[in-house]
Amino acid sequence: MADKIKILYIDDEMDNLTGFKASFRLDYQVFTSINIPGAIEHLVNHPDIKVIFCDQRMPLKTGVEFFEEIRTTFPLPMRILLTGYTDIEAVIDSINRGNIFRFVKKPWDEAEIISAIEEANKFYLANSMLSIKNDELQKAYSELDKFAYSVSHDIRGPLSGILGAINVAREMYDIAEMKEMLFLMEKSLKKLDTYILSMHDYYSLQRGELQISDVDFNSLTDEFKHIYTAFANTSNINFKININQHEPFRNDVAPLKLILNNLLSNAFKYQNKHNSVKEVELIIDVRKGVATIQVKDTGIGILGNHIGEIFNLFYRASSQESGSGFGLYNVKSALLKLNGQIEVNSILNKGTTFKVTLPTK
Secondary structure, X not given: OOOOOEEEEEOOOHHHHHHHHHHHOOOXXXXXXXXXXXXXXXXXXXXXXXXXXXXXXXXXXXXXXXXXXXXXXXXXXXXXXXXXXXXXHHHHHHHHOOXXXXXXXXXXXXXXXXXXXXXXXXXXXXXXXXXHHHHHHHHHHHHHHHHHHHHHHHHHHHHHHHXXXXXXXXXXXXXHHHHHHHHHHHHHHHHHHHHHHHHHHHHHHHHOOOOEEEOOHHHHOHXXXXXXXXXXHHHOOEEEEEEEEOOOOEEEHHHHHHHHHHHHHHHHHOEOOOOOOOEEEEXXXXXXXXXXXXXXXXXXXXXXXXXXXXXXXXXXXXXXOOOOOOHHHHHHHHHHHHOOEEEEEEEOOOEXXXXXXXXXX
């Protein structure tokens, strides 16, 4: 039943509805309605209806008027009018205005109905694909606009900082002052390098294929332990890692590392500087083929109305630290690729917990 083409037939004569359903119910999933409100209800409850047949001579509203009415609210189903010769002018006008796909003469012939359904289904599939591609294209244009802004801000900004420091350094003769300028240039270069690496991660996620292998989370987190322990010690942050894995787990290591690195980086970057006790905790639990990863921090937190936006490309929820706006977007992209889920719980000025669940492959 799920593979059958869904059809809606509207007619004010019950005998016609019964005959139509009896003729085509074995090959198609047929819905019928004796009036317009009932037809609308079917369309709302079954948004995957592909073909609508409607008799032109309906009471209160003609088939042409009905199709014109639903054209914007239900644009995808192919609209086929059942009519006699006397309505041919209305049919031609409706076809020209794009309100109907085609018409079938009454009394209808079974072979002609089947032909109309098959032809309409092909157009439905083509239109659906075109609609998806249009949505994808609109998203691409939106990301391109954001990317253009990001390039001017996140690449030109550090470069301008370096050029400014060079111009100032030209007039300096004191070694201490020159070292300070070198420090500022190094900071700008690191910001630029982080942006370029994030951009590389973004395009790798968009284009790369999954490379599935065994994952040992104890080994996987060792490199993060070395990197972030050093940072934690210099920043007076208590960094804890708890791994509970007693069964095999298979997945792509590269996106996993990207997820962990971005979540940990944010946890350290957005610590609440006024807290006397600062903590970051990484908890990984593998159970029944599912890895649950939690990254908890005592950071500045995220406003409730920002949580729905933080995974958008180039979105920055806080100005405490400079960022490219790629990090959490890349996390979301990686999770989509791995069929994973992420939850965010945050209290402003108290901290944030990111919870990731990933199935084994």
